[in-house]
Amino acid sequence: MKPDNRRPAGRPDPDKLLKLVENETSGSPRGHLKVFFGSSAGVGKTYAMLGEARRRQAEGRDVLVGVVEHHGRTETAALVEGLPVLPLLEIEHRGVIVREFDLDGALARKPSLILMDEFAHSNAPGSRHPKRWQDVEELLDNGIDVYATLNVQHLESVNDQVARLTGVWVKETVPDTIFEAADEIALVDIPSDDLLKRLAEGKVYVAEGANKRAAENFFKKSNLLALREMALRRTAERVDAQSDELNAAMGQNEAQLGQKIMLLIGPDPLSTRLIRHAKRMSVRGRAPWFAVYLQSDRHEQLDEKDRTRVEQYLRLAESLGAQIVRLSGARPAQDILAYAQQNGFTRIVVGYRRPPLWLKPFRATFAQALIEQSDGIEITVVHGATGQTREPVTAAAVIRPYLARPLDYLLATAMVALCTAIGFVFRDHTPSNNLAMIYLTGVVIVAARLGLGPSVLASILSVPAFNFFFTDPYYTFNFYDTYYYVTFAFMLVTSLVVGSLTARLSRHARLVSNRERETQILYGLTRSLSAERSVDMICEVATRHISEPFSLDVTLFVKTPEGLKAYPEGVTTPDMRETGAINWVVANGQMAGRDTDTMPSANGLYLPLLAEKETLGVLGLTARDNGHPFTGAEILQFEAFASLIAGALQRARRSDEAAESKVESENEKLRNVLLSSLSHDLRTPLTVMNGSVSTLLRMRKELPRKAMDELTSLWGQLTRLQKFVGNLLDMAAITSGHMKLNFQPYMIQEIIGAALGRVEATKGGRTLRTQISGNLPMVMIDGGLIEQVFINLIENAFQHTDDDGEVVIYVEKDADRLRVRISDNGTGLKDGDEARIFEQFQKGQELRSDRSGGTGLGLAICRGIVQAHGGMIYAKNNRMLASSDGMRSGTGASFIFTLPIATSFLTSQEI
Template identity: 45%
Template sequence: MEPQRPDPEQLLRQVKDETKHRGKLKIFFGACAGAGKTFAMLSAAHEKYKEGVDVIAGIIETHGRMETIKLMEGIPSLPLRKIEYQGITIRELDLDAAIDRNPNILLVDELAHTNAIGSRHPKRWQDVQELLESGIDVYTTLNVQHLESLNDLVADFTGIRVKETVPDSIFDNADEIVLVDIPSEVILERLQEGKVYLGEFAKQRAAQHFFKIENLIVLREIALRRTAERVDALRDIYKKFQSKKQSIADKILVCVGPGVLSTKLIRQAKQLASKLKCPWTALYIENDQHYVLAKEEQDFIKKALRLAEQLGAKTESLQETQTAEAIIHYAQQNNVTKIIVGKSRTPRWKHWFLRSLVNDIIDQSGIIDVYVITEDTPAPALKKKHSTFGLWLSFVNAIFVIAICTLLGLPAREWHIPEAVLTIYLTGIVIIAMTAEKASALLAVLLSAICYNFIFIPPYYTFYIHRMRDIVLLSLLLLTGLVISIHTSRLHQQSLFARQKEKYTAELYDLSRKLVITPSKTKVARVAAHHIGEIFDCAATIWVPDNLGDLELVSHPGIKAELKEESVAQWTYKHNQIAGFGTNTMPSARGYYIPLSNGESVFGVLGIIPKDKNKTFSIEEITLLGSLAIQTASALERVKIAEQMQKEKAIQNKIL
């Protein structure tokens, strides 16, 4: 029997994959605006153009500077893409035109620029990432204050926080860094001559605060140090490659929480990881308090984890009831040597009654180093997840329950059995703690003590106590009530937490059971889309590639998808990354798109289109979506393998 001949189309795709290369990134890096980065980039481009290299200017921000405009002469430019926004025409880099033109080198000025709403990516550095993946070399410019990990440091020195930032991984993974360095005095001279574009700073404010000689000296030193750190990192990588050793001494774990302090912790962790040249992880623990967090607090958590990913960290989210124990257990299991945790500014009296997470971690850390970072300013008060009306209603219920307990205890006063009254009040406290917030339970404890003293301790209807026995009983009521209310409220939250986990487990099991008995690709897509749509009360779509590799909407055959949504799904499938609304890639889309991947191959795309345009997915919902996507991908992989086996069996039968 002759061996089976290889598929020519498969060989052609393999050759294309092997010949495809990632483009190279060259960053012209400076201390601040006016250092001459764009001028240096255009000068380097002219040299390449004279050598016969295909150089195209994708977008150059001239800001009306004649020197820059004159230097652009002779270099071909791509037409800019026009975007209409609120009656204003904004010109941005035409990403599709640049990829279709496919030059050897593309010039893209101002890497930290924020694109206009309606662009494929919110940030220009994301455009550059896609250009590099398409095999195009890119020249770009960047100021030191736009590096994400240095954002807090620069703000502390200059007093001005820059909003447009670039992940450090872009800088660290660049193929070449050109430091454009000129004396600080020269920059001030250029500022006086009007040759410096002030950008996001008001002119007067920039001259008074940012462009001061001491600030420029500090920025220049930071730029030099950051460039030197990258050179050291490259040298270490080279040594490691030469010795074939990968011994990592340190691992850093940064603890993320529901507050603005988390972003500072992540930037500090990135700086420490860069200095120690070690991996780092951002960890969030979904404890029993997670489900009562304010919406703003949950948004802080999602933004912090997303920032950590952009800076090169591994992110983890675990569901555990005991936060400190979970952090230490994770650190020990993953050989973490340093833990970074934040300490919020809280009133001193709270430390007398409440345990501190920082102290718990330090007590249990053992040989692990713990770095404690305190927030600069007290966190702003946030609106709680429950409504004000609901909180007041729970207070009214607490008052009502204690009133009922008081009425039930009146006969016991005549019988002179104070222990019975205490039991009745403690029962009411337990009922309130199991059904309401902790604040309502504490109010019930206070009301119980007041009512017991006023009504059941002689002399009646006064707060005077003259017997030691009554003082002891009242103290027992307060102490026991506090302990019961706190622990019962905690158990109530833990039960909600356990029910949520049980619900998610049941949903995963239900989908798995349905997919196991589903034989075809189309039916798998329909079953998964219907099941996921019911869970999240939204429109769910499944996209699977056809024989030519183009995505088709197999979960809803016969329905033509919107062109914009289809393009987002295609991008997700091609890059094996999430995209769509709520992400950093094409956020103006209506849907949230997840690749159906087993880690190596992509079998399709899951799209979620919420009915409510303002809906945002919580961390646990995103985690559940990821798990459902993995199950769907496994089912599609199983169907694909079964189809291949059937084809091979049919070929063998023909040969025999």
Template identity: 35%
Template sequence: MTDASPHGRLKVFLGMCPGVGKTYAMLLAARALAEQGTDLVVGVVETHGRKETAALLEGLERQPMAKLPHRGTVLEEMDLDGLLARRPPVVLVDELAHSNAPGSRHPKRWQDVVELLEAGIDVLTTLNIQHLESRADIVRGICGVPVRETVPDSLLDRADSIELIDLSPRDLLRRLEEGKVYLGDRAQAAAANFFRPSHLTALRQLALRYTSERVGVDLHDIRSQRRHAPSWRVRERLLVAVGPSPFSPALIRRARAMAGALDAPWSAIAINTDETLSPDDAQRVSRHLALARELGAEASILEATDLVAGLLAAAREQGATQIVIGKSPRHRWRDHFRPPPALALLQSSGDIDVVAIEPGVLDETPAPPSTSSPPPAGRSATLREIAVAAIVAGVLAALGLLVFPWLGADNLALLLLCGVILGGLRFALPGTLTLALLSGLLWNFLFTEPFHSFEIHDPRDAIMFVALTIAALSIGSVASRLRRRERALSRQQSHHARLLEITGALTGPQSDPRTLGHCLETIMTLFRRPCALRLRDDATHELGPPHPAGRLELDPRDQAVAEWVFEKRQAAGHGTANLPEAAALHLPLQGRSFAMGVLSISPENGGLTFSDREILAAIAAQLGLALERDHLLRAIHHAEFLERSEQLRRSLLDHVSHELRTPVAIIGAALDALENEVPGRDLAPEMRAAHRRLRRVVDQLVESARLETGQVQPQPEWWDLLDLCETARERSQDDLTGHPFAIHIASGTPALVWLDGELTLAVLVNLLANAGQHTPAGTAIDLDAGLAEPDRLRFRVRDQGPGLADPARVFDRFHRGPHARPGGLGLGLSIVAGIVRGLGGTVTAGNATPQGAEFVIELPVRTSDHPPA
């Protein structure tokens, strides 16, 4: 079963209910693998007292169970860490839908299986059809029994093999009577309740139908590989509408089952209108979207002013062919004026199919309204607005009483209409309607005959009253739409501003602690929650200490969770399926290759909404990529540095070995001659020349090392300029032999100069030695000295040799010209450049006229005319 893929393979033994023989079939398959030489381990297997099943376990290696203390007792669970440490090719895990004991890493056993698969371990497991998430509501409707333990369909979608273990209801009931399913009173209770022939037949049909859907998907994949096969049908895509309703989970599961039957991608969307949701409703929407994502959907939230328009816009943008929506409760009078969303969607959908589903069974029971609890925020705002509108109407009527004697009823009606229009621009529809009705009634009651009565005798008064009401309704409706759009745009702008601000904070180099600190401060400001940031240590490749800008103190448990997140590259902690008992939410900063750290955020002041989690996940991903980019840049620079160092090392070894070969050979020959006592041969000059050559090599290597470590520190003192030049000639006399040499000091140059004489001598000696070694014998070499400026001393070394082939590279380390004579490391001129830079001067090289090479050095000095302070 094992292959070379990075992830393990999953085989599921699927049955319609307990007792059909799933565990027995899994053990038979395991024994067959063991006989073929496969190394496998039993992670957990429940025999339920069945002797046939227990007999198949004999001879198979079993992983000891983990002991978990809980409320004074010790519970046993599958030892996930032990299996990961053992890393067998195949692991047997019974009862995939099992809920783990409190304190386990994962709440569900199927999450343990996912971690085993991610570690490259193959898994054999068992599952009943009623524990499949998309079938749980159907099973509840059939059997009347709630299914508490479920497995997401997305896990079975990744299964490499699903084997149906089928048994007829008659045979299963016979096994139940024989005690091969349950024992004693439990068997009798099962026969009277769950194990009814009608229930078993329906469950068997569910299992067979799901297996046939899987076969259809596999056949579709096989046919899709045939290049020239005609398309069988157009690809479907489903979109399910999600809200805070307790019906939404059942609707999501139904949509998942439909998508599986159609082999179609699907997505879930929540339309966020201007209606203010309570914190509980917002958290419920987040849980519903998380459930949809867990079942394999693309989940998102869309800002829109209208539910129907938002759903249609999302469906057309995603290319959905079907919209799945729940049927809303019928309200006779409200539906007469405003059709329910399902009907409005059906009327406006065009070529998009609309599937309106009655979920039938509540997934969660809504809490009864409490008389002591405050009204929702939206209702409170509406009541306040109605009260304000009533006060405004009263104020307008009072002002009307003051000016009524001068304006009359008709003109006053126009003024009241202006007040209604202005109020419609401020209030929503309920407030505007209240203002209009009260203004009209007060106008009729106070300013039309008969006074202080609601009777209308004059047709003009009736027309005016109707005009006030229609104007109020029209303006209120338009103002309400504009306000909804404004709020939706404001929310979208806030959402985009968050991402833009974080993106701007990530533009700087993430290796700079100030950049990371600013980014962390921005995250804490945006979400109003303390955060902590731990980054990957490049040296140990483990999580480093928390960033000092963070304000979240992590306890030892949360620190351990953060390390697990860093290792497994999965989100964990509060509100997730991994280690949910942790106090904080931990997100990996995932790059393309590895995790760069962990971002931890506290869920205090209420849990994080789905939108907040999406934004945080995007921020963590961007931060991970930015950190990985900086890490890769540093790695590239380090690799380039190592490559240059290796090139220099190889070049140095080549040059040193070549340079030492000649003097060593001379010394060896001289020793041979001494041993043989060759008469008449003076060996001293040859040995002295070899000694000088070796000394030059050693001096150049030492000087080069000093320059690399930055140990050139000028120590100036007074020097006689002519003595300085003469000393340089004396130290270079071996290389100047056979060359006419002259020293020229420009007129007006002070005799004493304030500089580092030893370093200046090292520069001049290297330049003179270079000139003597690379010019033909008999050619002249000149050394000129003089002031370029009052505080800068210039030296010029000129020869009459062949010149420089590449003046720009003569100061590179180990560079030797194409016509250079044998000998030398190519370090002299690089040493010259390094010393001159250390002295604060400049050095240039070029070809002289009419021939030869010329080197010009300028050094900052003090002269006897300008002594130092």
């Protein structure tokens, strides 16, 4: 019968609870962000932040003032006194010295907590990041906690609402995703009347010379009340989101069906308002949202200004937390609705502008098409008649698709002349109406090759040419038959329609061709990379496949033990600005450089080569045309290329590691065979030699004194050599997996007593004592092997302890195991050698300051035996352990191992 794994109703979901706890108590090095949030300037955010910082300093935190603007206010300035302040960095811009936050200085100082006033501040050109919130992100990534201050009007999602409310567009904003990712939000609030009183007393900072205007416009009581409401609502929404997350983990409200919002973006400036509206909608509904741009054939008609605007709007949406989707299609409304239905969207947000009256009969709006064709999907239409400045639909904008090079219009005229020449050949052999098809064919050719504008010209010229040359009377624009009116009309309409459709089809074909070209590049790069295993060839293939199609200079910087190695070899070393961007990408695993938010003044775009959360190198791309910007679509392609290259480099590394592992495995097998053969071959002659020397030593009365001394020395060396051979045999048995363990229950005191008896002769003047904590249960072990572990560890302690030193054996019960610690007060271990000393042939004098001649196998044998018992063994310097056990603090080392407690009697087993 299968167990019922269904979770009872109302019972918390353990996976969700675990994830929630991990998010709160994660051991990741990222710092914590606390935002002091207010409705406007003057509510006391900086004062509250400084007060909290002083309390943290009193608790022992390392607090540093990064940037605090007290603007001459004595109460605020008094709180700064006594706190360490980071000197500001001076940057020269257009002959003016600007003082900005020193990010590198803060990272070098690395305090526990740093204060960053004016979270939305824009940095001076030449700074690493254009915005202060990006500096804060880098501080957090480096494990530094941050306190920051922020006004509600600086949140990106409410920027348009604040503008409509106060008439002031706030240019310095912070993405809502940064605000939402803060670990703690502290709302700082005072009544509006108190704030106006503070303004009248001069305690609120406004721009110099703008007090009167600010008081009359921005600091109206109605405005302050509305801003205060925004701040309170935004804080409440955050609390609700956290509560919903906890309720979901506790098994509540799981039946609620969430929404999924799609926002449609275009080149119209209305898109900025749509983005903020969709963001607020997603926050209120706690729903994911996607910003979608449909790249139809009309995309080819956009000028550079419109294309740049589309990229800006997509980046804005991404900064507010939207997922970006780029679609291709020829039927906008149908393609959008099909994608929405396939991916479970419940709402589509689209903008609407009322078209001019003269254009209404000819073109339906996109919003109308969506509403008419939607089936079960809610369509939210945002009207663009108010709010942000509207760009009117001008005649120039309407005829823009028809514009082309003058040469194209000349070629269209030449095509009409060619059609006329061909018509002359057939004029006397076929009715004149059939000759109209020649002109129609010419219009199709012009539309397909030259575009819509030249095809319209060809259509218009074809009618009078047909009339002049092929209707009676010839070479005049007169005609005898009135039915030619109908012929001319249909000829013109047909030419225009066919030309328009052909031009549109041609644009769509070019769009599909570009997509196919991108796919071919990606496929070619993937196929070529999959066939390579060396780093040099991978870099060569990547450079070849990316550079030419995009007119780029490609450089790969691959991490090696010696540092970054540039490919292709011999490439010119980048200047300091480029080198700084490359090093930043390696350290942070994020892209930087041109057309990004990090070091945008660099000439190149630098993307990290990430594989398994490790940065393997950097992909550097520099446009050969310095004026060409990298678009969002191109950057997405480059990120895909970087991912493929990183995967290939990771495969190359794994291939090298596998080859090294195979060689090491073969070496290990050969070493085990040699160990076993050598030890067996040495044991017999050593036994004979040891017996002969023992016999001679019994004849001490018959041998001279000098001979006895030499024999005694020889016997000691033979004993040592026999022990070495025994260690070789034990090591060979452990590594080959043929060691047999005879598990029996033992009292650990018996094993310790037997081991102490074996080492008594080598103790010398050292003190050896045992400390047992409480009543110890029996352990299930192979007694002889564990006795050998004690002997090896005690003798190791003797070798690294002075003749008057002390060795202590501690034993205590730890859950279902016994924990044994053998400590000495010798010189201790070198830092970093705690694990290496358990490897084979790591001699003591190399790792500890000792005078012994150890073989380097004793500790490796101990590890093998303990692990065969299911225990663990490790070493620590005593300064790393609690020193309440009587040992001299801070001296010597301890070797700790665990043994399983006997729960049942087991028979001999082979491991």
